[in-house]
Amino acid sequence: MNALRADCASCFGLCCVAPAFTRSADFALDKPAGRPCPNLLTDFRCGIHETLRPQGFPGCTVFDCLGAGQKVAQVTYQGISWREAPKTAEEMFAVFGVMRQLHEILWYLTEAADRAPADDVAATLTDVEKLTHADAKTLMAVDVDELRQRIRPLLARTSENVRAAIRGKKDHRGADLIGARLRKAILRGANLRGAYLIGADLRGADLREADLLGADLRNADVSGADLRDVLFLTQFQLNATQGDRTTTFPDTLTRPTHW
Known part of the structure; x- marks a missing residue:
């Protein structure tokens, strides 16, 4: 599961830019999608990371990209940030949304493969992992809903097998x-x-x-x-x-x- 752990130091602060924030109990301000959070530093670190909760940003402490951020930053865009190449920003943020879902699917499939090994689970895991290394155009065309439908019975079967006794x-x-x-x-x-x-x-x-x-x-x-x-x-x-x-x-x- 190590590849599915967030490594913020290898990311471009994508979770602080790509999604929208709405002023609420989770976020202290409104932020439209695609606009950097005012707390994001030039080196992509969070300026209030140690005090997010008391400063009104508990939603940030809950979020986890499951490693999608560094995959987009270092694999899809080969280490070139949206600040270095502004024309890629909109696409990069959209790709991050897709990759985040693919990594969640990888998390479930990896656990299923460990808990109740099966050929179809292993094959699907390989397919999805390969997909996460595709180029931006391919990723943007992924039908995530269809993929979730495809894995649902595999995960249900894993659950039934593990809990059967x-x-x-x-x-x-x-x-x-x-x-x-x-x-x-x-x-x-x-x-x-x-x-x-x-x-x-x-x-x-x-x-x-x-x-x-x-x-x-x-x-x-x-x-x-x-x-x-x-x-x-x-x-x-x-x-x-x-x-x-x-x-x-x-x-x-x-x-x-x-x-």
Whole structure:
């Protein structure tokens, strides 16, 4: 998973320029897509990186490009930034949006290949990885929605295989669990795909081997929760939660700095 970890030093501050920000609880200002954040320095570092949350930018601390930024910067555009070549800026920002989604797909496929190896998963993983090394024109033409449809059954099968032996597992696919009181809940092997767990109390919950693909975990309290061996949990999902030093999670992820 190392290639799917963000390396900001090898990027061109793409996440600080390409997306739009809306003044909200997540961002302290409005910023249109394609315009650099006023906190972005000339060397592409964030000028307030150490104090993002107290200065009103918690959304920045949640975001994770899964390595897409450095792939666009160093592979697609061969180390030439949008500042050095302004005519590439608009295209580069659009390519970043595509690459970010491709790297998310790579994250899921890589986990699927590790958890329940299968020839079709390995072949699809190879295809998508090859695609991320294509030129900008090819990337702009990618139908990401079609690709997601293609991998959905592969990930579903992986989930079913991994969770097959767990008895009494719950099915909460797409469930509205916003603010739910699930403290110390036994959710081992639960299907929580696409579930809305915004602000849910998951303190001390057992979520081992639960499927969290696409689950919305914003401000969910996972203090003391057991997230070992969960399926398809990404860094940006974990970053969106509130946890503590007793929260356990997969080794492929890193502990959020705000916990």
